[in-house]
Amino acid sequence: MTSSTKTSGAAGAPARPIHPGTKIGHVHLKVADLDRALAFYRDVLGFELMQRYGTQAAFISAGGYHHHIGLNTWESQGGSPPPPGTTGLYHLAILYPTRAALADALSRLLEAGIPLEGASDHGVSEALYLSDPDGNGVELYWDRPEEQWPKTPDGQLQMFTRRLDLKDLLASREA
Incomplete structure (x- = not known):
């Protein structure tokens, strides 16, 4: 939101709010090691693997949805987490x-x-x-x-x- 964006109402509510039925559908995470990420999200938390693309990406869900979480190494294979004090x-x-x-x-x-x-x-x-x-x-x-x-x-x-x-x-x- 830019400083020129107009707001009104309590706590800076937008002049025209988003539809109340809007939901966050899924998230994609950059991971360093796809197998390690799957060991956590699938094997510990219990998400179901819906599709996998080798060592580059996997899509997991709860209840058979196409995916709630995408895990990928496209820009992060072998990488490290961002240091504290950075955005993200x-x-x-x-x-x-x-x-x-x-x-x-x-x-x-x-x-x-x-x-x-x-x-x-x-x-x-x-x-x-x-x-x-x-x-x-x-x-x-x-x-x-x-x-x-x-x-x-x-x-x-x-x-x-x-x-x-x-x-x-x-x-x-x-x-």
């Missing part, structure tokens, strides 16, 4: 449909020995934060039903960040 992707966020599904993801991470960098309750959601093998930030989260979101007395959204109880989360796993 902060994290990708993977939305789980239920708290039990997020608990299963936590269990998978623990079994694979993948460390968490954070775990937060934001009122609207519960989230786990970690890095993939290429240093890309990854958020795994589930959204609470909208009617449970914290609100101010005048009805405005009031998100927060509190420590997430991981033992309680794990206890919600479906058998």
Whole structure:
């Protein structure tokens, strides 16, 4: 957005907002080693490999969609993560449909020995934060039903960040 872009409304809302049904469809990540990336996203998190192009690219999904995540080495084979203090992707966020599904993801991470960098309750959601093998930030989260979101007395959204109880989360796993 340029400084000449006109905005109006609360918190600089655009004069003509995007359609509310718009969603982020997929993300492509530059990775140094395709097999290492697949070992994380497919073997640990459980995404399904939809198509692979040798050592250059792979497309993975949940539930048979053509792809939610593209992994490629087109510009990054053997590369290193960007150094701190540079611009780029902060994290990708993977939305789980239920708290039990997020608990299963936590269990998978623990079994694979993948460390968490954070775990937060934001009122609207519960989230786990970690890095993939290429240093890309990854958020795994589930959204609470909208009617449970914290609100101010005048009805405005009031998100927060509190420590997430991981033992309680794990206890919600479906058998």
